[in-house]
Amino acid sequence: MEYGGGSGGADSSDKKKRYHRHTALQIQILESTFKDCPHPDEKTRMQLSRELGLAPRQIKFWFQNRRTQMKAQHERADNCALRAENDKIRCENIVIREALKNLVCPTCGGPPIGDDCYFDEQKLRFENAQLKEELDRVSSIAAKYIGRPMLQLPPVQPVHMSSLDLSMASYGGGTSSRMMMMMNSGPSLDLDLLTGPAIGASSSMINPDPPFVHLSDMDKSVMTDIARNAMDELIRLLQTDEPLWTKGLKDGMEILNIDNYKRLFPRHNDTPKNPNVRTEASKASGVVMMNSLQLVDMFFDSIKWIELFPTIVSRARTIEVISSGLLGSPSGSLQLMYEELQVLSPLVPARQLYLLRSVQQIEQGSWAVVNVSYDLPQYNPYAQSRFKVHRLPSGCFIQDMPNGYSKVTWVEHMEVEEVALNDRLYRDFIHSGLAFGAKRWLASLQRACERTSSLMTTTMSHDIGGGIPSPEGKRSMMKLSKRMVNNFCSSINPSNGHQWTSHSGMNEFEVRATLHKSTDPGQPNGMVLSASTTIWLPVTPQNVFDFFRDGRTRPQWDVLSNQNPVQEVAHISTGTHPGNCISVLRAYTPSQNNMLILQESCIDASGSLVVYCPVDLPAINIAMNGEDPSYIPLLPSGFVITTDGHNEIKSEGNTSGASTSKTTSDPTSEHGAPSTGSLVTVVFQIQVSSLPSAKMSPESLATVNNLITNTVHQIKASFNGCSTST
The missing domain is CATH 3.30.530.20 (START domain)
Known part of the structure; x- marks a missing residue:
């Protein structure tokens, strides 16, 4: 499989750029083919190579450059059209404001209201209408659930709760047998609620929402370059096996050899070595019950991203869309995102990071999605965190299979600086790469897609009140x-x-x-x-x-x-x-x-x-x-x-160099367990x-x-x- 134009080796001949000017006939044939098929497959590229006397890589690069030129032309045309439309709207706005100044109130004959008051009133009327619609919708839902119109409900009176409802679902049903059991099995359950200040600090100050940032053209240009370099590195990580990746002895998960990685990517040797930084890097492959285009679309929707990985991603938000793709295709899409990664335990703090997510179509039915950290100087996500996390180029390669499924190869690569030591219970789990590694991401993706696929079947046993539920009932x-x-x-x-x-x-x-x-x-x-x-x-x-x-x-x-x-x-x-x-x-x-x-x-x-x-x-x-x-x-x-x-x-030992602080201590070894x-x-x-x-x-x-x-x-x-x- 050919992933990209970069070569896996470091041949000295690659250091010199070779320029080749195509003939007029070659350009004419290439342009004619481009009009019919902007994304030629390997067979078409080989045929053009034989006809024009060019190398397949030259054909591939020509089409990539031509698509980039087309995108730039379309963007320039769109910018001109938007600029003209913006000027038109600005002129209309000036005319309307001048007309408002000459209005006279029909009731009192006085001067017109100010511009700000006028637009504030319209905004309030619009919000009022929205609130009324929301109230009607909630009232109808409540009436449907309770069995009578909301107008017949008694007014809500504040009720002082002096005890804890341990039934967890008895909303107004009195004291349950579960409550009585707990009252007889332990200390007093009287929970008089505090009327003074809450214990602890304000929750809003612990993890504030990520900011909405304004990005300049220079910022976007830098982000585009970072994403492009990250994509090149990810593709080389995907297409290279041993000795860059070493397969684990127990579960087959591939672990990155850090020494070989730094030799292949020497720019990472420029970073000063921090003894507290630990590297987590792994690769895993598997079959997913969803086609590649569906997966790419879900990866670039922050809500669907959380739904795909609810056990890993606790929060996610798209900060800004840098690029929305090329000619209606998601290829070339680039987003700045914020996300928090978690292990489902209160003992492991969440990892907070900003990242750039980009996608590139390698060929028909094959996509590469890259994630790489991008730090925003005006906001420090690690202020309240025990972890400082930097995500090196990570992501996945998705390839369609004939049965509508996809083969997914996932790479996860992070550098983690631990401000405080991990809890000893989860130390081995985290250091082994199971907590945030490729195996967990891929397994979670497979399970989510398998669950979605099960919606297509109608199998469901049911004996509550008799009858077989409908497909709508199963979906509900x-x-x-x-x-x-x-x-x-x-x-x-x-x-x-x-x-x-x-x-x-x-x-x-x-x-x-x-x-x-x-x-x-x-x-x-x-x-x-x-x-x-x-x-x-x-x-x-x-x-x-x-x-x-x-x-x-x-x-x-x-x-x-x-x-x-x-x-x-x-x-x-x-x-x-x-x-x-x-x-x-x-x-x-x-x-x-x-x-x-x-x-x-x-x-x-x-x-x-x-x-x-x-x-x-x-x-x-x-x-x-x-x-x-x-x-x-x-x-x-x-x-x-x-x-x-x-x-x-x-079982892995420390041969891969993927962690600088691996340990084999057993949390129960001193007790003989x-x-x-x-x-x-x-x-x-x-x-x-x-x-x-x-x-x-x-x-x-x-x-x-x-x-x-x-x-x-x-x-x-x-x-x-x-x-x-x-």
Whole structure:
């Protein structure tokens, strides 16, 4: 496969530019071919090479240059047209303003209102109309859900919440049996809400939104050059194998040899060596259930980018589009973006970075997408971060396959300066390259595309009220569950939230809790408490995943179920692995016959999730009937399971040079436990109060700490007295 015009070697003959002027006949034939096919395939290029007596590389470069010239011509024509239109609008604006000055009020005969007042009034009228439409829409949705018009509803009265609703879904249903169980199993649950200042600092000062920046033509020119060089480097990384890349002994993931990399790209040797900087670089390949053009389009949409990688990308935003492509094609697109990358655990801080994303079409059905860091001097994303991250040229090569799928080769290359040491639980997992490496990106992409592909099938078991749900019902259920999983992932490392840490008494693990205001559509209004902890288990991740998703073992860990069994009453497959599915569970709890549990489980090569949320029966039936589930309230909890990374880092050794601080220390070796196991993050989300001004008290921390502590103890007890060390 030919990826680009650059040569893989460093031949001294390449240092001298050779110029060749084509004959008039050659140019005429090339121009004629260009009109019919601006992107000739390899067969056409070979045919032209034979006819014109030119090398295939000369043919390829001529077409690339011609496409660039055409793009520049179109841009100049568009600029002239826009400039003329702008002048026309400016003249019309001047005429209108002069006419307004001569108006007389028909009521009082006085002078006209000022320009600013006039336009402010029109703006207010427009916003008022929008608000009325939004109110009507919300009222109709609420009336549909509640079963009566909004006008018949009683006025909302402020209610003081003095206790924590541990049912997580009983919005006005009284005290549940789960609540009574917790009241009898631990310390006092009285949560008198603070009326004074909140504990901690203002959340808006922790991670402010990335700024909207104004880029000059010089900035855009520099960005274009950086993206072009990054694309050239990425293509050479993709097309070169050994000795640049070394295949891992255990999982086959390719690791970059840093010494060979610096010899191939000597400009990186100019950077002063920082002893605290560690390099993470890996490559992985696989088949994805989506064609190349669909993938490219989703990669350049920040919202779809988060939806593709909800377990990795916690936030993403397009700052500015530098170039939108060439002649209606995404090839040549360039964007400045901001994103935050996460591991689903409160112990690992998010990585914040600005980057340039560019795409280039290599040939028909083949694309290269590159990501490279770009620092904005006016904004420092690392001010509150424990990591300073620089993304060297990374990205992927996407090639269409005959069956409508794509073969994707992913390269991830970062330099990380750790301001503080990693938590020892995740040290091996991060240093092995599993946390932010190519294997995790590719596995997450494969799982997301497989889930999308499962929408095309009609297989779904269902026995809630009888009947087989329609395809619309399946799509509605999958949409509801997708929102649940996305909410769960975003709650673990919230961008706008302040974290409090509570040590759990005699236990060796810590619980981290975040209080944030919930205002998103479909979420319970008020203050929501998200609490989580991470533990180590000497059990394989597959066994832990099976334990959590199996309804027969659920009473062993679900402290809110009163040890009652559950039955699966609806099932939707979301992938080829039997663990990738959406389930509706019914718990045999006499006091809550109307309450069901929506659960989604998913697993891939990078880890697994089990996410669940109590939902009442009418809401499930609404989704089953294919109606819009956007307003169904969800407050999910669940588990994140990954390998501890110890076995991987031990098997790789330090031959690749991909990390300057690899370690083989075992977090449990001093206790004699097995040398490898699983990292399990336990997450609970609880509505503290429906009042948006409520604050978190120390009692609420003690309560949620008690809830997670009981859950962790039951999990460890279920695995036959595993070591309690973390």
